[in-house]
Amino acid sequence: MDLPLNALRAFAVSARHLNFARAADELHLSPTAVSQHVKNLEARYGVRLFHRLPRGLALTDEGRAILPAVAASFERLAESLQQLRDGCPRETLTLGVVATYAVGWLLPRLAGFQAACPHVDLRLQTHNNRVDLAAEGLDAAIRFGDGHWHGTQAVPLLQAPLAPLCGPTLAARLRRPQDLMDVPLLRSYRVDEWDRWCAAAGVRVPPLRGMVFDSSLALAEAAAQGAGVALLPAVMFQRDLAQGRLVRPFEVEVAVGRYWLTRLASRPASPALASFEAWLTAQTLTGNGPQAV
Template sequence: MQLPLNALRMFDAAARHLSLTRAAEELHVTQAAVSQHIRNLEERLGKPLFRRLPRGLALTDEGHALWPAVSQSFERIALSLQQLAEPRPREILTVGVVGTFAIGWLIPRLSEFQQLHPYIDLRLLTNNNRVDLAGEGLDAAVRFGDGSWHGTRADMLLRAPLSPMCTPALAQRLRHPGDLASQTLLRSYRAQEWEGWFAAAGQPAPLARGAMFDSSLTLAEAAAQGAGIALLPTRLFEHMLNQGRLVRPFAQEVNTGAYWLTHLKSRQASSALQTFRHWLLAQLQHEGASANSLPAEALDQDSA
């Protein structure tokens, strides 16, 4: 069945506003024109789409069934026209990001990147540091480790030394690093982290018996709710420290790795990926958070 486009547009506006008057104002036509187009549409369909009320309109069952399809169709048309009108096509960039880095660093700065580069359609897929660039169809991934992944180009973003964190109430019981031995020590899947921290603090490492987590985000939340003491990257949990949900009972830190931007050497970096990489490194260097000291010209090179 072929239906007039104008009548469908009138129907969409009237369904959104449930008012002929407001629909007419939106479309810059008379109320009588809106009413006539809707009446013609109802006659073609052989079904009423609205119930006329003393103070507006109400959709009938038939109107409720039709409106989502009509509304979504007009939205898709508007989006397609907007894309055609843009002076350059949007580039899709799909990046896997370990959740800790996404929450602790990237998301608070994401609006700045989008304002600077509106033609990059950035799509973020969070993970727990387990990622398959080729299998998941990712252009790049931010992950934590030592930078050694086979067949992968890795640019260091920032080091993330670990420090114990817990609730303020629990911290009041701690005076010396050795006091941790009698507390519940929450663990990540990287089993040697607590041993490394105690070694750096010059203390024998107790047996950690707390729950094990596959994500620093859930580890931090468990600590904030009083489940125990977590070993977390201070730089990426400043928001919880600032909120007072977590505190650092001891200043001692231990380095176990860094966050890296990685992509396959076998795949040429797109212009969108090069732009994202340049922005990440420049932003981190400006903040003084990166362990890199790449010269400016290195930022502009293709990372193949």
């Protein structure tokens, strides 16, 4: 496509200054030349882009309509040229992350990833473990489960067994697992978690009724505020445990899944995703980086 780049640049700079003379100073042209570029652009597309006023310019509706696209295009072009100068092209990685993992494990370590891979611009979107990679335009997603999601390739990350957590006042009433019969048990949308934990603890399942949460972060906050006892991945709430907002009354835990890095099996990993996967796997294996405490 034959685009009038000089005229579009003259329009974008003039729109920023709303003055041909100031635009001319920036472009190292004469005001007449800038004005002519804009006139040529208007003539080419049969629209007026500016109202010429005694003391400057004002954008017409047509000028306001195209300005964001024109300005953004020149910004992206400048960024691309800067990457060539730097000798390392930048890449964008769009990642969906289950919110519990994002807050409890990933965010405290992201500075390490930025230092290791400064050429990758990471875009995070949190979710509650329900995610559609293709529909949401994600390069990859971190989620919790058994690793079996149709059409995906899954790389195992952190194991995170569930344990009962609650606020300190309620914890003082819990001396043995049987005491759970007398307190509210908070639940997630995974309906069998308490059944499996009670089987591991050797006690019968208390009556399960009351609040159900689709977010472990909300579940943990409700437990910290005294609403009941929640089954949570304790490794993701080390900060709250260290601060005493949450207490772990029993050591019994149950594994119902782990965290996985997933991507569409039909789409090869980009260099940015390969870099992130290598960094993330190394961090998971070694435990390097600042801890979430």
